Amino acid sequence: MPMHLIQKHLCGNDKYPLRLKNCRIPMCASCQYGKQSKRSVRKKKSRPIATENAPPGMEVSVDQLESSVGGRSIKGYGKSKNLITVCTLFVDNTTQFMFAHPQFSTSAAETLEAKSKFEHCALMHGREIKNYHADNGSFAAAEFTDDIKNKKQGIRYCAPGTHNQNGIAERHIRTISDISRSMLIHAATKWPDKITPSLWPFAIMLAVDVWNHTPRGENGAPIDLFSKFRRSDISYF
Incomplete structure (x- = not known):
């Protein structure tokens, strides 16, 4: 999520003055490049329905993001021959709390x-997962x-050829992909010799970490809603 949008969410939370909430949002070139996509021919927009009344952990949507660009291992020092090609993303349907796990396959x-x-x-965080949707x-x-x-536990599957039935996970994969791509583009403009795809x-x-800790309105951040113990830490924002 771009920093100016984070600041907008944080206004009124003792981090930024409330008067900045409705200020003019500056144009971010990295965000514009990172979020470019082919324009859809469909004019009608739809949103996946979240189970807002269910307790956290009652149903979790899960899907996998696959990349044609091999990624460096999180645990290594860049010398590993095995490259990350997949990331499994879990999304709690009630709170929109996310968890990402990079994989080799x-x-x-x-x-x-x-x-x-x-x-x-x-x-x-004091939660037990009851059901999955995948x-x-x-x-x-x-x-x-x-x-x-x-x-x-329980699990529901999408019918063959109907990935739209897993809309919550699909939507969040798109969101996280856009944010991370924008981050890489912005970082590459600052350190082009070291930042690579x-x-x-x-x-x-x-x-995912920024998403989980960014407050969204009066209800707080996704981690505030999901966790029984932990609260969002925005000190490093």
């Missing part, structure tokens, strides 16, 4: 590892479904 084993790490993160693919693999059954996994993780 879409294999069932790595996807199951992503699920385990997300559920561990949820438990750290496409087929690796989410329908035996390893994944066995883990669902063992933990007495292979850093996209780091940009994804940063974009």
Whole structure:
């Protein structure tokens, strides 16, 4: 999310004066480049329906972002031959809290590892995941479904060829992709010798962190709504 939009959300939260909330938003060249896309021929816009009345963790939408550009491993120092090509994104339907997990492939084993790490993160916030909503693919693999059954969870799948049924995850993947791309473009203008497209996994993780900690109106940030213990930390904004 661009910094000027973050500031707009933070106005009135003891971080910025309330009078700045309705100030003129400056043009950001990096954001304009990062969010470019082919214009849709459809004029009617629709929004995925979030389960606002359900408790956090009741249903989580999950999907995978695949990149043709190999990304550097989060854990390595840039010398690893294995490149990140996938990022699994979990979205809590009630609070819009997100969790991203970079992967080397879409294999069932790595996807199951992503699920385990997300559920561990949820438990750290005092939440237990009850149901998932996903496409087929690796989410329908035996390893994944066995883990669902063992933990007495539920899962709903999209019908073949109807990815729009997983609209919440699809929408958030688009949002995080736009934000992270804008971040990389902006960083490249400041440090062109070091910032390369292979850093996209780091940009994804940063974009998700900023999203989770950015207040949205009076209800607070997604992490405020999702977590029973932790509150958003905006000191580094």
